[in-house]
Amino acid sequence: MDRPVLHIGNKRYSSWSLRAWLILRKAGIDFDEALVPLYTPQTRQAVSDLSPGGSVPALTTQHGTFWDSLAIAEWAAERVPGLWPEHEGRRALARAAVCRMHAGFTALRGQCAMDIARTPQAVALNADTRADIAAIQALWNDVGSVDGPWLFGRWSIADAFFTPVAVRFYTFDIPLHAGAQDYCDKLLADEDYAAWRSAALAETLPGPAG
Ligand SMILES: N[C@@H](CCC(=O)N[C@@H](CS)C(=O)NCC(=O)O)C(=O)O
CATH class of the missing domain: 1.20.1050.10 (Glutathione S-transferase Yfyf (Class Pi); Chain A, domain 2)
Structure with missing residues (x-):
């Protein structure tokens, strides 16, 4: 399978992207990054084209593209043990x-x-x-x-x-x-x-x- 692609906003400003990115890094998941520049006239269209959620972060996997930092966190936790506490x-x-x-x-x-x-x-x-x-x-x-x-x-x-x-x-x-x-x-x-x-x-x- 191709590596998943994490679509993120500007690293300086995109707090939700930072969360998803940190989780994939800590999970040791091999992924590519794709930047969607925020605050441009093209941003709204670009994020809407990515997924029905219309926001970044969004993750493209073999099953398509889904959005939301928490959904990405749960996707990672299903693959890699230890991202949530054990107890x-x-x-x-x-x-x-x-x-x-x-x-x-x-x-x-x-x-x-x-x-x-x-x-x-x-x-x-x-x-x-x-x-x-x-x-x-x-x-x-x-x-x-x-x-x-x-x-x-x-x-x-x-x-x-x-x-x-x-x-x-x-x-x-x-x-x-x-x-x-x-x-x-x-x-x-x-x-x-x-x-x-x-x-x-x-x-x-x-x-x-x-
Ligand atoms: N609940 C979403 C919030 C994501 C969000 O608000 N993303 C912003 C960037 S940090 C965005 O996509 N903005 C682009 C726009 O709304 O046009 C999550 O957890 O991922």
Whole structure:
């Protein structure tokens, strides 16, 4: 079979693409990347042509192209053991944490968009964003690992879903509790994230501001 192709947006800005890409990398799945430049007049058509979902990331396999970071995560987890925690209860909790990230924290996502090249700088955060930041730290604290450095012990899909949050916390210079800060530092020091970041910093594509 041909290698799967992961269609991604700009590495600098596409937080959902980063999640899917990290998961495939950590899974050790051999894949090709295809960039769909965001923020161009052709973007909408290009993502609509890719799949009915009309968004990136999207993954092309021998069975066609499907979309959504969480669907791609589950596709990888069906092929490679260990991407979710082994213990049934921890696995359910990890899925719940991922679902909450996937569906929520919209104020943080709206006010503090991911821009990997942003010079760290604080902004006046609105009340909803502050509430999201508090909720994320409480969630990390509640589900936090007792047996390893990552959120659920060894690295899991949950860590991929929270990596772009760590980028936002860092680039918006958001003060965190000590445990949350340690966890963010761990996510940002990850070697696969570092590879993505280097490529993001080398991009010369137009951004949301044109
Ligand atoms: N729920 C989707 C969200 C994907 C998404 O919003 N992707 C953005 C880029 S980060 C996109 O495709 N934007 C292009 C457009 O809407 O035209 C996922 O988890 O993959």
